[in-house]
Amino acid sequence: MTTIPRLSDAQIEQFIQDGFVRIDEAFPRELAEEGLAILWRDTGCDPSDPKTWTRPVIRLGGYAQAPFSKAVNMPVLHTAFDQLIGRGRWAPRFSLGTFPVRFPSPEDPGDAGWHVDASYPGEDPTDFFSYRINVHSRERALLMLFLFSDVGEHDAPTRIRRGSHLDVARLLEPAGEAGLSFMELAGKLDMTARRPEALATGEKGTVYLCHPFLVHSAQPHHGTKPRFMAQPPLHLAEPFRLEREDSGYSPVEIAIKQGLRGRS
Template structure:
């Protein structure tokens, strides 16, 4: 088995710090994507060969610990990249993947295409109010946002929209709120206008592609204008220890460095 002790080049790590994401092609084998997609088709209740059964623009499937998903999330290449971006052994091996917003070709508004960042704590206090869930400047309980493509995704296939560099704006917005952070309702009050200046890119790629993203990266869904459904997982990478913006030894990860640079601490 080839070594992946350095999955990402220094240029890719620098791009992650500046842009907020890195794309890894062939992060997991196509065979695993095929196996995972078969499970997802089954769980949607739709027939892959009968577009007449694709009656909704999006079907959300929850977390899955089936073997293809556990294996896809834990390839040697991805483990090495997790180490490089979040700090060696500062993350927990994923026990599966999810959620899966399966998007179907449709003229209808999917109803979930607004800009947002993924919140990471606060659901215990407000289990039924998603907009009350929170994120703070040290990204409590989330080391990365990850996008796993289980189908080929082109520009018409509802690829996730990414605002390049938006993680810096979000870090500055979160800093005054301290450890309590802000709720998604508070962050979205102006429809993420503070990140509107950022260039936009699309998370396209072949099945097996993974985007490793800074937890603060602003992103959004969009309607599906292609012909084949899009299958993607959008799990967190959970930390084994909380991120820190004040390490006595100065051993900051790229995730932490990006926040510190945004706050003029580095």
């Protein structure tokens, strides 16, 4: 019987303190190549002709074909989900949703602001900027970054503010169950600028599992090869709880509680 790799105690502690953990070879490169063929086709661009790469970013969405559904359901990821959220507390998913494909370009992509991904609809379900997030991370268990191309430091890797999820917990607490909208929270994130920055680099097949409160940002692409990365949420099967009689807190919950206590 094959032993499924598990996150080490050090990796779980890193997740709690930094807000993310990187898993190399989380899904096979062969799956990434199969997915790339589908994604390139849908961009309408020629992978061998940079003259066809005329926009800094092309957004592709709704990917549930086999390479994508298999990638998100690798045993190593399911095991990590159990460790970070709790067995039975997360909802299975079978797609990778949106791919913002970033191309080498001198143009500003127009979406490179620091933010936290919101989780549930606000007043207007059609307006993403009105989506909301609260201190219990309603509906969202994790932010996940799936690398379908090799991503170096010049290839528009997602920028991450280490430990910023702890600050965000404190920002959200006064808003209670109603939480804050995407834009309301984004307007408060200057306080996280002191946090050290990390880059979500890695070879295709790498996955970053991120705390749902982690502050992150896109950036312009200064490399030579387009970057293909999915950034789906993992949803909750049951709400996070910040008060448990049995003290059976998940690492996501522990990080929120540490943030609220002012530990950073």
